[in-house]
Amino acid sequence: MIEIENISKWYGDFQVLKDCSSKVKKGEVVVVCGPSGSGKSTLIKCVNGLEPVQQGRISVEGLEVTSKATNLTQLRSRIGMVFQHFELYPHMSVLENLCLSQEKVLKRSRDEAVERAESLLNRVGLIDHRNKYPGQLSGGQQQRVAIARSLAMDPIAMLFDEPTSALDPEMINEVLDVMVKLAQEGMTMMVVTHEMGFAKKVADRVIFMDEGMVIEDRNTHDFFNNPESDRAKDFLSKILNH
Amino acid sequence: MGDFDFQVILDSLPFLWQGLQLSLWLTFLSIIGGIIFGTLLALARLSGFWPLSLVAATYVNLLRSIPLILVIFWFYFLVPLVLGYPIGGFYSALIAFVMFEAAYYSEIMRAGIQSVRKGQVHAGQSTGLSYWQIQRYIVLPQAFRNMIPILVTQGIILFQDTSLVFVVSLRDFMTASSIVARTEGRLVEMYIFAAIVYFTICFAASLYVRHLKNRMAT
């Protein structure tokens, strides 16, 4: 469903992505990991065109993200994204956060949007907070609302950019639980994260990146038990000794 | 300074009040026009499209380098010439003020827009909202809210600036005070009274701004 072919990207003179390629099949859950500065967040932001690429090709369900002819706004409405810093709109209530794009992009009526929003809030366990403002919620609650906000658009795939990195430890699990359930329901997911427990539990494949390159791209079991590259071995030994 | 004549102030109050109304009305309309045009200028400057950005930047920097009196003279001269017929002092002044203050409001709004986290724009983009939808529903409401104390302060400055329509004899509060001062020969009383009125309004407004800032800090 998601095809990344030979992507290279520069910020000025600095090459942040070097000839990266990968594929994500429908229903697959792929975890992208690696040390800081490896380009993993940048890679995922290229998938829905939030960041432009200078070389290479990305397509999602046949739609070419990298082609100038593609209507990016329309494409983005079909791919959900969850951010490290939640990015809920602080001046709108939880319900309004979920309804805005439904009404303005999908042109749903107010009643339809509210109905969908409330069912999703139920799913993430936050229906009682629907009239609260983001500032009144904890980090874990905000992130769950952010996931619901993306799901409200009925996306074909979901991208997660370090969804738990900004959370206090005791709140990480409530968000991971939502993500696990989502994976088990068959959502196509690409997740940038350090949470290896999550990866082991639900990921089908793991992509390991370092210094802008894809070093390993293998199924989960093989990656954790038999990493091929030294860099991956090094990374795993540091991460797993927490 | 023995004979401070309060009577002349009292007698001229209705006349002065008319002038004050014009000052307030001019201020109010200029604030609205200035903020709208200023926001558009700010968006133009922050847009990726460099010719537009350059034009907006040039406009803002030009208007901020020259005195308001000169801008008033410019528009009093230009507007009837361009339109082909005389337009009346108030409207020439209004156009001059909106064009001038927009340059200042645009800097305020530009700072406001930049103060909104980039992630907010990303969040809007990632759900398929268009550029104008993101500005209208996500960025501008937050930018505006963040900048309210500064916007009001600029409004106070604008109100003080309206006194300059004196140079084209538009009958605002300042001109009215001056007319009374000269016809009645009571310069001290009228100008001191004018100062007191301006001070009261501006000081009260600045206290309101302080109150707003305190509320926003919570």
Added chain:
Amino acid sequence: MNYNWNWGVLFEEEYLNWLISGFGWTISVALCAWVIAFTLGSLVGIGRTVPNKAIRFICTAYVELFRNIPLLVQMFIWYFAVPEMMPDDVGRWIKRDMPNPEFVTAVVALALYTASRIAEQVRAGIETVPSGLSSAAKAHGLSMGQTYRYILLPISFRMIVPPLTSEFLTVFKNSSLALTIGLLELTAQSQQIAEYTFQGFEAFTAATIIYVSIALIATVIMQMLERYIAIPGFMGKGA
């Protein structure tokens, strides 16, 4: 649009002299006012930060008074009202014997007004210096005066060069208000030329170009100053 263009009128000797004379008055008023305003404003700004309540109150009152009254009103009061309010012989001297009353009044009014704005910048600058620095100074035995002289003022004045630049430019723009009390500075002269020659476009363009040039030169000077006095590594500027 019916308009006869004649840029040559600007270069006719009489009108050119008007422009030069106006330019001269603008610069003179602005610079004299700035020097006074900077000195007075710095003192008042410092005064707003000292522990002594009486001094703080007086300085705050000064700032609020001069900030909330339009400059035009202030100028009129100095020019028309103050001479009347002075004791008779002082008033008479001001009105008759003082040389260049328009110039002096304009400078006084502009200086006092600008001083209140500079005072605010100075105050903000002092308050932004991390309080740990004053604590360190006190712990090392420096008196309050010494703390101001060696720590607070050197740092805060460097920090406020950008907003002070803006005030510096503003002083040139505000000098135009002197025309309301009869000083024939640049804007007034351009208006005169417009009225005499009907070449308003040319006249106002000349004034505009001159003001823009003043702004550019002033900005360059202030930027050079900023670079010269910058503390390396302290505020992201300098070596």
